[in-house]
Amino acid sequence: MKIVMIHGQNHKGSTWNTANVLLNNISCDKEVEEFFLPRDLEHFCLGCYKCIEGRDKCPFWEEKKRIDDAILKADLLIFTTPNYCMMPSAPMKAFLDLFFTNWMSHKPYKEMFSKRAVVISTAAGMGAKKAAVLVADNLRHWCIPEVIQYGVQVQAMNWGMVPDKIKQKINKDMHRLGARLSKDKKVHIGIKTRFDFWLGCSMQKANWGASPSEKEYWEKQGWLDGAKPWK
Numbered sequence: 001m002k003i004v005m006i007h008g009q010n011h012k013g014s015t016w017n018t019a020n021v022l023l024n025n026i027s028c029d030k031e032v033e034e035f036f037l038p039r040d041l042e043h044f045c046l047g048c049y050k051c052i053e054g055r056d057k058c059p060f061w062e063e064k065k066r067i068d069d070a071i072l073k074a075d076l077l078i079f080t081t082p083n084y085c086m087m088p089s090a091p092m093k094a095f096l097d098l099f100f101t102n103w104m105s106h107k108p109y110k111e112m113f114s115k116r117a118v119v120i121s122t123a124a125g126m127g128a129k130k131a132a133v134l135v136a137d138n139l140r141h142w143c144i145p146e147v148i149q150y151g152v153q154v155q156a157m158n159w160g161m162v163p164d165k166i167k168q169k170i171n172k173d174m175h176r177l178g179a180r181l182s183k184d185k186k187v188h189i190g191i192k193t194r195f196d197f198w199l200g201c202s203m204q205k206a207n208w209g210a211s212p213s214e215k216e217y218w219e220k221q222g223w224l225d226g227a228k229p230w231k
């Protein structure tokens with residue numbers, strides 16, 4: 001299994017360690033690639049909309065391409081972010097902005113329809129689930145059909161300070177999730193993904209896209225003539 005991890009922080013704290021516990025509980029053969037933000041993509045979206053015309057027109061494409069290539073090849077994506085002020089970290093938000101072309105309403109990649117994703121967030125007190133949901137919802141808009149979110153209150157500023165009882169809970173939860181992800185099951189395309197795809201098709205057919213290049217993209221995939229991005 002090819003796994004790509006996108007960390008919304010440069011350091012290996014409670015959030016990274018929780019994801020690492022999950023990784024250790026995925027029992028099949030795995031190839032893992034990790035990206036840390038902002039280290040591996042130190043930019044904010046400029047709002048220039050050049051990516052709408054073509055992903056490679058983004059001023060930061062050279063750096064983005066390395067991550068984009070890895071994501072496309074992955075079976076499983078693991079996103080991690082500490083909860084900062086009841087939200088995902090700023091580097092994670094900047095990353096999601098830089099990949100907004102992936103949304104169903106723009107130029108979704110057909111590869112996304114066969115992936116799973118996990119989003120992990122930790123908070124000292126409140127808001128880990130909220131931060132995880134915000135990232136997970138974004139990935140659903142990328143057309144990833146199975147996105148699992150996990151938020152945990154660690155009562156700590158770093159992994160060393162996390163009480164044993166909470167570490168035991170994390171171990172138990174990650175053991176269960178790891179077992180689920182280790183099964184070699186085909187990704188299920190649910191009603192939401194199907195409905196969103198239908199909506200995307202209808203939008204492009206009605207010329208409601210952000211640019212004629214979006215409609216061309218959808219036409220080229222055969223999606224406006226009934227082809228589906230899933231098997």
Ligand SMILES: Cc1cc2nc3c(=O)[nH]c(=O)nc-3n(C[C@H](O)[C@H](O)[C@H](O)COP(=O)(O)O)c2cc1C
Nearest residue numbers: 013014015082083084085086122123124125126157
């Ligand atoms: C800038 C900043 C904002 C934070 N905001 C919150 C918050 O709103 N709620 C909370 O419970 N913890 C908050 N925390 C604490 C972290 O979410 C918590 O310690 C988390 O487990 C850190 O993960 P890490 O060890 O991976 O960095 C904040 C920490 C920082 C540095």
